[in-house]
Structure formats: structure tokens, C-alpha cells
Amino acid sequence: MSRRTRMATIDPTPPDARAEPIAARSFGSGATTISDIARLTGVSKKTVSRVINGSELVHPETRDKIKALMTELNYTPDPQARGLAFRHSFLIGLVFDNPTAQYIVNMQYGVLDALRDSGFELVVHPCDSKRADYIDGIRHFVQRQKLYAVILIPRVSEDQALAEMLQDLGVRYVRIASVALDDASRMVMTHDRRAGSEVAEYLESLGHRYVGLITGPKRYRSSIERGGGFRDGLARRGIALTDEAVYEGGYTFESGVAGAEALLRREPRPTAIFACNDEMAAGVYKAAQRMGLSIPGDLTVIGYDDSPLASQLWPPLTTIHLPVREIGRQAASLVLTKDRQSNPEGNAAITVSPHLVIRDSSQPPRE
Amino acid sequence: MSRRTRMATIDPTPPDARAEPIAARSFGSGATTISDIARLTGVSKKTVSRVINGSELVHPETRDKIKALMTELNYTPDPQARGLAFRHSFLIGLVFDNPTAQYIVNMQYGVLDALRDSGFELVVHPCDSKRADYIDGIRHFVQRQKLYAVILIPRVSEDQALAEMLQDLGVRYVRIASVALDDASRMVMTHDRRAGSEVAEYLESLGHRYVGLITGPKRYRSSIERGGGFRDGLARRGIALTDEAVYEGGYTFESGVAGAEALLRREPRPTAIFACNDEMAAGVYKAAQRMGLSIPGDLTVIGYDDSPLASQLWPPLTTIHLPVREIGRQAASLVLTKDRQSNPEGNAAITVSPHLVIRDSSQPPRE
DNA sequence: CTGAAAGCGCTTACAG
């Protein structure tokens, strides 16, 4: 029936226009346009457009007929044409500086989870936040591609100047960070401070009293939060973390090695070390091996991230699981929800909680 | 002077049209259009378009004047508008199945190296080649976004059905693989076979006679090439690799552990193991540690990839360096060169050569 | 609830 209706509908356009069949125009087959749908269904392009954009102002019967035809012809509106008319593209930019490969990839997977079937695509944009003009680079990227939104990953997410530039541009964005740096509607927060405390409490409960901390760079907010939470957690349990028990690393393997070597020379030697990411924890493993210390017999090691590395180390690393893919999913969902401003006051920021995963690198201290 | 020329040029459009100043229209500032350039420079849009597209058919003086104004106003043509007219977008798709995170990220960096300032952007598209309809998913992606080109990473690059679909669509693509699966103009090849042989020759030269091989899955062409090259290399040096000395792994850490455990139970015990990627080599480390074998004292281990893992293992891993970023760069350059067909016969495929990096996990066998 | 006209910022034939 629906087929007959379609066939019976007379094409209102003059016979000279568009006389050729629908399919196979330019990009392989399936190049149906909004005009084809309008003509074959006997309505105006505007009405089809209303259906595409989910307007309520369409007669249900008309809408159904149009939708049926769109499905039948496997029609999807051209994002470039829509973008030109809407004055923005259907692209989401992912901007990042230099996290680990695993972090980047998991984030991409998470974002793409949320973007699936949305008509939006993910465009990646690494940058170097140490360059003076890196914000300009991002501005050009956003402007030129008329991005619909951008997702900011630490450390660039922590740059206030970048956020302000994006606000000036009037483009949507969301920042991923461990503290509330912005409106709740623009934040996905990870409770790094709480996770740091959790590590402290776990170590105290095992009986450790002499512990060391290897932080990330001070310019990373996550590093401050993880380390600060750890320090606070210890303090709450009556353990003071002296300055000599803290080594500022660089989130790299090598800095983990150096940090462990520095900390393990102290007297009394720490019985446990918390490294603020897994890569540095792997460095601690190496230093311990060199110094003839066994893990966890002589030394308990805790990491942060729960990267694949954590389960590949020997012994498997006790660490904080950071749900990166979930974070990416949340960030992308946030950016796609139109009604962010509908509840400007009551909106709570989206938060994601890392949690401790106990494996084999931790146990009570000897004696 | 050029400024005076510009100011003196009378706007040919009627005064009612476009009376407002140029800047700050929709997307922040800088929303200059081709019409602005044409009007202010006193030529038609078509001529400006010619300059944009590098046509020779423009008077040098005119071209210079236009270029100067474009620079002055910081004008870049809108990729969406160009895309709509050109019937393709300025997006390059990166399609991959499930390589390691490091591989994906390095590939992205390489591709972006080549795309910088080209006006093209990178859209990422992971997929699951085990799903029956995964090719349809890619087709929809390519058609809907009207991709300019797509870059195929192993293992999807090895799927002939996918390549044929892309050909039917008429979209440019390049395949990254270890053998010539396609026209030279569509290939970036890595000499995995040769690298496998290099490992064999190196081990023989050290004096190893009893060696084990842990391959990747048979469905990966790289696995066949690496393993095959290794076998051939040994054979050329008079060493036969028996079937029992070969374990088919899955390119995963766990399969490396399992493979090493199987191989190291044999008599005589192999004095060296070649794992076809670093992750499996890390698994070999774990198995060796469990069995109380020291590396390289009791066992030489060689990996493949030269991922960050290789230098983070203890002892640092001797491995084959695969220049992934360079591969990405080459693939993107290939896709951007317009004149691929100019020399259809004489074209040699782009090839990239992996090479051995000797670290501390290899030495001559005992006695 | 529906449509005709104009426009988004570019390019492609077609003329000259």
C-alpha cells in the first residue's frame, strides 16, 4: 500500500527537471536527496526537513509516509549541506596534549560509543601546549571546521585561557578534569583526590607506616589531586608524609625509576610506594629489581590508571582503575544533549569515580 | 599600496546588499567569505575560486592582489561549502580494527603530520571486522561523510572485500600491509618478511641453534610474513624450524606467556625465542621469570614493534623497530597526491623498512 | 500543519 501510494503520487516538478532516476549519482549508489524524498512523497522540501529535524509540526500521517520512504531509499541527509545551512559542522573535536596512548585510545572509543548513530563524527587534534601559539592553532581548527563541539582532555582541559577562547567563539565544549574548573554543564569530573585517599587508607590498613609518594608534574592538576588526596588520607590515619618522602616525577617510566631510587635510599626505607600513574609504577618495579628488592615482599607498589601494563607487570600491579572509556562516553553525551541550559542551577556536574583494584603488588609490611 | 588599491576598489554589489562590515558574522570573528574577497578586490567570485584552487588561468597581478587580501583578512575557504560543491568532504577516514593503542596513536600522529596545513582533517573509525556487517558500516561512514579518502590499517587493510567495496564507491584509499595486495598506488608496504629474516640471521650469528617462534594469529598477514621470514632466514643458515618449535599466539600478552611455557618445556630447551610482537615478548619475560630463567643468561628474547614497552621491560628488549608514525605519514601523503595516475606503470609501491634494535635481552647461548 | 523564496559559501560548465 505504501508503495502504491508512492507510485501514485504525481511529481509536481516540471518534466524537464530531474528526469533521471534517483540512485547512483555521485558517491556510489544511494545518493538520494531531500528533493527526491519531497517529490516522491508529494510534499515540500521544508516538510521533509521538519521530519529530519524532529519537528512536532508535521501531520503524523505525513511524517510516517516520509519516514517510511526515507528508510526504503536508505536516505540520510548530507551532513555537509546541513552544516552549511546550520553554520556548523557535525564534527566533534578531541583536543589533547600528550597523555599515554592507552588513555587517548580509550577516550576515543568512549566518545565514539556515545556518537554512534548520532550523525556526528570524531576529529582528532593533538597539540603541544608548550608552544606559545597553541591556542591559536586550536582556534583555527575550530573555526575552520565550524566544529559543533570540542572535548578537552587533561592537561589542555586545565588551561583557562583555552576555555575562554572557546567561549568567545561561542562553541560548545566540555572539560575533563579532577576539579570543577568550569560550569557544571561543561565538566566531567574524576574524583582523583578521593582515589588518592583510598590508596592511603588501604596502605594504612595493611600496616604500612613508612610510605613514599611519586607524583606527576605539578602543572598537572591530576597530580596535585592524587598526591594531595594521598597525603590527606594518610594524615587522617595519623601518618605524616614528610617532604623527603615525596618525589616529583613526570608521569614517565624513567621518572618512576629515578623516584624509586631516591625514595628507597632513605632510612627507614619505605615499605610502600604510591606512584601517581602506572608507567611510573613500572619504573618502581625496575628500580626494585635492580636493588634486589622483591615486590611485594620487600616493597608494596601501588599505581594509578589501570592501564594494560598493570596486569602485564610481574607481579600484577595493585592500582586505581580510571574508567577512561566511560569518561569519554559521558563527555560526548554531555556535548550532544541540547538542553544543557534547561536547568542551569540544579545541574550537578557529571562525575566519574576511580576505584582501587587490588592485585599482587601489595601486602602487609614484613615483621 | 595594496591597501590603497583595496580601499579604492568600488564595491560592485548594490548598497543594500551586505552593507554590514565583514568580520564577526557567525563563528567568532574571521567569517570572511569568497564574496568579500571578490568584492573588495574587484573581481568575480570565480576568479577568487581559481586562486583558491591554484588555477594557472589568472593574471599574476590579480592573483597576487587576491592572495594578499586573503592573507590580510585571514581568509580560509569554508571546507563545508567547498565540499558541497565538490561533492566530497575534506575528511580522511582512518579505519582500524584492533591494533595496540600505541600503534593507533602513532599512526594518527603520522597521518596528521602529513595533513598539517592541507585543509584536510582526520576522522577516526574503529570497527569490528568479526561482525558480518562491518563492511556495510564502513560504507555508510564513507558515503555519508563523502570522505575524500580512507586509510586502512592491518588487519582490515588485508580484507579484499572491503577494498573492492571502496573501489565500487569510487573513493580513494590506501592499504598498509606487509605484502602487495593492491595497485602500487594504493599500498604502503612494510617489509615484515625481511625483518623476520634479520632476526633469524642475528640469532644464528650469536650462535643459537635451538630457537622457538611465537607467531601472531594466522589471519594476520603480518604474522605470516614475520614468521615466514624468520623460518626462511634460519633455513638459509642451515637451521630447520620444526613445527613443535612454533607456537601460534594471538598478539596478546597472555598468549606470549602460554607460548613461552609451551616452548620452554621442550627438550632440548630453546636458547632463544622470537615473539612476533612486543606484547607477546613481555609475556615471554613473565613466563621466564616464573620458571626461574634469567634473560638473557638462560634465554634470549626478541620482540617486534619497538613499542615503549620494549625499553620499559627489564632487561630492555631487543626488537624490530616498526616506524609506525612514518608509515602513517607516507600513507597520508600518498592519499593527498593528486597525480597518482600520472605514472600508472612505473610507479613503485611505497615501502618502509623495519630494522633490528639490539638491546639487552639477547646474547650468545651459554657454553 | 504546510510551502515558496532566498540563502549558507563554494564550484562547475558555458561563454566570451
Added chain:
DNA sequence: CTGAAAGCGCTTACAG
């Protein structure tokens, strides 16, 4: 060497 007209596939006011 240069330009006027029409078009790419959509949407936004504006009318009804």
C-alpha cells in the same frame, strides 16, 4: 585570462 548563471543539499525566516 575573466565572469554571470545555475547548482551542490540542506535550512531559515516569512506567510499562510
